[in-house]
Amino acid sequence: QAVAADLAAAIAARGQAVLAVSGGRSPVPFLQALAAQDIAWQQVSVTLVDERVVAPEHADSNAGLVREHLLQGKAAAARFLPLVQTGADAQAELAAAAVLWRTPDVAVLGMGEDGHTASLFPAASNLAEGLAAANPAALLVVVPPAAPHTRISMTLAELQRSGKLYLAIAGDSKRRVLDNAAATVSDTLPISHLLTATARPLDVYWSA
Numbered sequence: 001q002a003v004a005a006d007l008a009a010a011i012a013a014r015g016q017a018v019l020a021v022s023g024g025r026s027p028v029p030f031l032q033a034l035a036a037q038d039i040a041w042q043q044v045s046v047t048l049v050d051e052r053v054v055a056p057e058h059a060d061s062n063a064g065l066v067r068e069h070l071l072q073g074k075a076a077a078a079r080f081l082p083l084v085q086t087g088a089d090a091q092a093e094l095a096a097a098a099v100l101w102r103t104p105d106v107a108v109l110g111m112g113e114d115g116h117t118a119s120l121f122p123a124a125s126n127l128a129e130g131l132a133a134a135n136p137a138a139l140l141v142v143v144p145p146a147a148p149h150t151r152i153s154m155t156l157a158e159l160q161r162s163g164k165l166y167l168a169i170a171g172d173s174k175r176r177v178l179d180n181a182a183a184t185v186s187d188t189l190p191i192s193h194l195l196t197a198t199a200r201p202l203d204v205y206w207s208a
């Protein structure tokens with residue numbers, strides 16, 4: 001309801017809204033609930049905060065998750081801007097995604113138990129670039145050291161340029177990771193950089 005209200009406010013103000021959502025396994029109930037919200041979906045563009053560089057029909061495609069659980073019913077009228085077209089070449093996908101990219105009015109993040117958010121993974125070789133506060137780039141390619149698939153991810157700077165930021169997590173173990181991250185800013189828990197950022201506060205929704 002909060003995300004739908006933000007999108008409706010953006011539509012009222014500018015005639016359109018841009019929403020970026022996360023993938024993985026957690027967001028399914030959220031995506032389904034959002035799809036049922038009665039807003040002007042034809043004026044909404046939907047994209048992703050991160051994507052695995054795989055073919056769209058791959059089981060690990062975040063775009064596949066969005067198509068299956070969000071772009072249904074009334075929400076099927078939204079315009080979808082995926083980050084990956086074929087999954088053949090990460091740098092080519094990045095260049096193509098950057099051309100179509102629009103800074104989101106609303107970005108809904110998830111978090112892994114390793115403290116990654118979007119695909120800003122701890123110990124990734126270019127994590128400093130992903131976390132750089134003044135990075136003008138919206139997106140970057142990330143090779144996770146301990147997770148499958150090369151990724152395309154929003155940078156921390158672009159997340160901070162977004163209109164509204166949410167984090168949706170579930171379970172006690174993620175709650176403990178979140179509490180640790182809130183205590184100390186550290187590259188070992190990339191989410192910590194967003195929890196302490198003042199430019200764009202993060203609204204956290206946790207469920208057991």
Ligand SMILES: O=C1O[C@H](COP(=O)(O)O)[C@@H](O)[C@H](O)[C@H]1O
Pocket residue numbers: 022023024025026027050051052062109110111112113117118119
């Ligand atoms: O790899 C990813 O992981 C995070 C967390 O996923 P979850 O399955 O633990 O909810 C997700 O936010 C991100 O979009 C995804 O690419």
